Amino acid sequence: MEIIKIMSFAALVIGALLIIGTKFRWIILVDPPEEWTAIYSHSALKKIFGSDFLIGFNYVVGTLFIIIALFFLWKVVTGNVLFE
Numbered sequence: 001m002e003i004i005k006i007m008s009f010a011a012l013v014i015g016a017l018l019i020i021g022t023k024f025r026w027i028i029l030v031d032p033p034e035e036w037t038a039i040y041s042h043s044a045l046k047k048i049f050g051s052d053f054l055i056g057f058n059y060v061v062g063t064l065f066i067i068i069a070l071f072f073l074w075k076v077v078t079g080n081v082l083f084e
Helices: 002-023 041-049 051-078
Strands: none
Touching: 002 051, 041 051
């Protein structure tokens, strides 16, 4: 049960950082160097689809992270977790 809380909190933080970082145009999220393509997925996405796609992608993924995290936190609070 504790691991679900920890992972949900981590997903909440990651989602918030994705949205905030994209809003403030952090270089690592919206315009990563193309030399990092082999090791960093955002760089590969930028190379394939461009920076405009990456901005929308960050907002969608960040929002999904937050929704999933809140869903699991709600399940933990209400006691409806099936993973016990």
